[in-house]
Amino acid sequence: MSIQRTKPYDVIIIGAGSVGTPTAMSLAQAGFRTLVVDSGASVGQGANKRAIGGIRATFSDAAKIRLCLRSLEVFSSWKEQYGDDIEWVKGGYVFVAYREKEEASLKGLVEVQQSLGLNINWLEAGELLKIVPDLNPEGLRGGTFSPDDGNASPLLAQHAFFDHAMAYGAQFRFNEPVVEMIVENEKVVGLKTSQGEYYADVIVNAAGPMARPLAQMVGIDLPVYPDSHEAGITEPVAHFLDPMIVDIRPAPGSSNYYFYQHATGQIVFCITPQPNLWGNDVRETSTFLPMVTRRMVDVMPKLKNIRVRRTWRGLYPMTPDGFPIVGWSKEVKGYLLATGMCGQGFMLGPGVAELVTRLVEDCQTNFDGEILAQLSPYREFQGQETLK
Ligand SMILES: Cc1cc2nc3c(=O)[nH]c(=O)nc-3n(C[C@H](O)[C@H](O)[C@H](O)COP(=O)(O)OP(=O)(O)OC[C@H]3O[C@@H](n4cnc5c(N)ncnc54)[C@H](O)[C@@H]3O)c2cc1C
Numbered sequence: 001m002s003i004q005r006t007k008p009y010d011v012i013i014i015g016a017g018s019v020g021t022p023t024a025m026s027l028a029q030a031g032f033r034t035l036v037v038d039s040g041a042s043v044g045q046g047a048n049k050r051a052i053g054g055i056r057a058t059f060s061d062a063a064k065i066r067l068c069l070r071s072l073e074v075f076s077s078w079k080e081q082y083g084d085d086i087e088w089v090k091g092g093y094v095f096v097a098y099r100e101k102e103e104a105s106l107k108g109l110v111e112v113q114q115s116l117g118l119n120i121n122w123l124e125a126g127e128l129l130k131i132v133p134d135l136n137p138e139g140l141r142g143g144t145f146s147p148d149d150g151n152a153s154p155l156l157a158q159h160a161f162f163d164h165a166m167a168y169g170a171q172f173r174f175n176e177p178v179v180e181m182i183v184e185n186e187k188v189v190g191l192k193t194s195q196g197e198y199y200a201d202v203i204v205n206a207a208g209p210m211a212r213p214l215a216q217m218v219g220i221d222l223p224v225y226p227d228s229h230e231a232g233i234t235e236p237v238a239h240f241l242d243p244m245i246v247d248i249r250p251a252p253g254s255s256n257y258y259f260y261q262h263a264t265g266q267i268v269f270c271i272t273p274q275p276n277l278w279g280n281d282v283r284e285t286s287t288f289l290p291m292v293t294r295r296m297v298d299v300m301p302k303l304k305n306i307r308v309r310r311t312w313r314g315l316y317p318m319t320p321d322g323f324p325i326v327g328w329s330k331e332v333k334g335y336l337l338a339t340g341m342c343g344q345g346f347m348l349g350p351g352v353a354e355l356v357t358r359l360v361e362d363c364q365t366n367f368d369g370e371i372l373a374q375l376s377p378y379r380e381f382q383g384q385e386t387l388k
Contacts, residue, residue, distance in 0.1 A: 028168035044158035050314025067351030236265030
């Protein structure tokens with residue numbers, strides 16, 4: 001994409017969230033005159049602040065693995081490089097197996113994951129219990145352990161990306177919902193918000209769960225659907241757990257669930273409802289807590305006396321196959337999609353940010369072709385990412 005530099009901005013990003021804010025930093029650092037517009041009052045007020053902070057590269061396919069490996073480098077070195085504390089903790093991830101089915105599926109993936117450079121191994125039950133002594137040993141067959149994964153604060157990370165984006169010259173306009181796109185001769189040239197009009201060569205749709213109505217403004221029917229998920233946090237207790245625990249066994253009403261102990265002692269947890277809860281409703285439900293706590297106590301009986309402090313609900317920007325959508329629109333020139341991050345937008349953010357910058361620069365690395373093919377807006381959207 002060649003930037004003409006005839007307009008006030010090179011790039012306008014719609015959405016100052018998990019993807020838009022690090023993308024603004026990356027683009028501004030690369031020298032692009034960047035504007036971010038968001039309907040919220042500050043950064044990270046959409047899905048970002050609802051995320052529980054898990055960061056992993058343990059996926060089933062190359063695109064997410066490669067992007068998240070890069071994100072892990074960014075998150076884990078952030079304090080050293082930029083000085084801000086984003087509460088990064090390298091606690092690792094453990095996917096447990098209590099049935100032959102999950103054991104076979106996790107073992108099958110380890111080979112692919114290792115071939116793509118992931119530090120991950122299958123551990124038999126005895127070895128796994130040395131890492132997580134409080135796992136229920138009854139029926140435990142083993143699990144995968146990826147020690148380089150971890151967690152960080154979505155809000156602190158957003159504010160760190162925001163501060164550095166501003167320092168590199170990016171501009172942000174809050175409380176300005178985008179209401180219309182300005183298209184001339186099949187090329188997007190700007191947008192209108194509730195406050196005014198802004199012009200640029202490239203518009204990036206990073207509107208997360210709201211990406212579809214934004215894409216409809218330029219006539220694209222984007223398969224990104226808001227899918228609501230709940231999370232909760234307990235009181236703080238003395239440190240006893242390092243990795244994020246993920247159990248991918250389905251049960252009535254849910255598929256997987258996962259939890260970890262935050263550096264300040266609280267257990268933070270989530271569950272994936274089955275079937276999905278489509279729509280924009282972010283009111284907490286009465287079904288979430290009994291469903292998830294029963295499953296957590298089953299896999300870690302020690303949790304039975306811990307008290308829950310708060311629950312909340314947010315939206316995943318979900319795609320039919322569980323993979324993000326990153327790439328140029330073919331219908332409207334200059335329109336770039338960076339959305340559909342599903343349940344992993346926080347961890348994908350920095351990796352996607354750099355990929356978007358390379359697309360705008362028109363300068364791609366060896367792996368970008370493969371990543372962009374997997375994340376293409378024009379793929380079939382069939383199949384499923386196994387560890388989504
Ligand atoms: C309970 C829960 C737990 C999660 N846990 C994790 C986790 O552990 N790790 C992880 O990686 N991910 C997690 N996620 C997923 C993660 O939160 C999302 O994938 C991610 O935040 C999506 O990023 P985004 O930038 O695409 O969207 P957002 O962060 O929502 O950003 C989109 C922005 O666009 C703005 N916007 C929307 N419409 C308009 C408009 N018309 N005009 C202007 N601005 C607009 C919004 O205000 C918002 O700020 C979790 C999500 C939930 C709900």
